[in-house]
Amino acid sequence: MLGSGLLQGLAVTAKNLVGSFHDPARLTTVEYPEQRTKLPEAYRNFPFLVSENATDPMGTLRCVACQICEKECPPQCIYIEKSKDKKPDATGRPQLYPTVFDIDTSVCMSCQICVEVCPFDAIKMDQVFEIATTDRFTALLLDREQLAKPNDYYHTIHPTEAAEVDARLAAERKAAAEKAAAAAAKAAAAKPAAVAGLGEAGAPGSSTPATTKPPAA
Numbered sequence: 055m056l057g058s059g060l061l062q063g064l065a066v067t068a069k070n071l072v073g074s075f076h077d078p079a080r081l082t083t084v085e086y087p088e089q090r091t092k093l094p095e096a097y098r099n100f101p102f103l104v105s106e107n108a109t110d111p112m113g114t115l116r117c118v119a120c121q122i123c124e125k126e127c128p129p130q131c132i133y134i135e136k137s138k139d140k141k142p143d144a145t146g147r148p149q150l151y152p153t154v155f156d157i158d159t160s161v162c163m164s165c166q167i168c169v170e171v172c173p174f175d176a177i178k179m180d181q182v183f184e185i186a187t188t189d190r191f192t193a194l195l196l197d198r199e200q201l202a203k204p205n206d207y208y209h210t211i212h213p214t215e216a217a218e219v220d221a222r223l224a225a226e227r228k229a230a231a232e233k234a235a236a237a238a239a240k241a242a243a244a245k246p247a248a249v250a251g252l253g254e255a256g257a258p259g260s261s262t263p264a265t266t267k268p269p270a271a
């Protein structure tokens with residue numbers, strides 16, 4: 055029927071209008087900034103760097119300055135300088151680290167490619183959107199001190215994803231620790247055998263020749 059769509063639309067509007075007086079779920083207007091709706095977990099805008107420890111964010115960044123994200127970023131808005139020295143990461147392994155890590159958020163297009171390519175789960179997408187400023191140049195260029203945020207923060211904005219990352223990293227660290235322990239045990243077992251082999255050298259029936267010959271008469 056001609057105009058039925060219009061009538062259906064008006065019915066929905068009337069239903070919400072009347073419902074908004076007694077049903078809070080129908081209150082679609084949010085008095086921002088006094089009121090805020092909870093952002094969906096999948097919401098993202100600009101990247102941040104994950105640190106393991108909130109009390110020492112610069113010392114516990116997961117980033118090892120491999121520069122993969124810098125190369126893969128489509129608009130080239132990441133700038134990294136890697137350190138000359140190494141320092142222990144969260145697992146105690148010596149790693150390089152970024153001495154400079156800048157992201158120009160005025161250029162970033164929130165594509166998340168930097169997150170996808172990072173092999174260390176060191177960079178993730180943030181949900182902070184209130185970054186309006188009158189200075190479009192330096193104020194939107196975020197350095198590593200501004201980008202670093204603790205893993206606990208990552209859990210508050212993307213709990214499901216952060217739990218998966220933690221479980222994967224824990225499994226990788228456990229596997230690495232077991233591999234190192236197995237290698238150490240193998241080396242420890244090989245050492246006495248080598249010493250015993252030296253002790254038997256030159257003994258009657260041994261196929262191993264003596265290491266020193268008696269002096270000629």
Ligand code: SF4
Nearest residue numbers: 127162163165166168
């Ligand atoms: S989200 Fe995309 S554009 Fe922004 S820094 Fe990462 S790779 Fe670059």
Ligand code: SF4
Nearest residue numbers: 117118120121123172
């Ligand atoms: S954030 Fe990830 S990909 Fe980028 S430099 Fe650091 S470790 Fe490499």
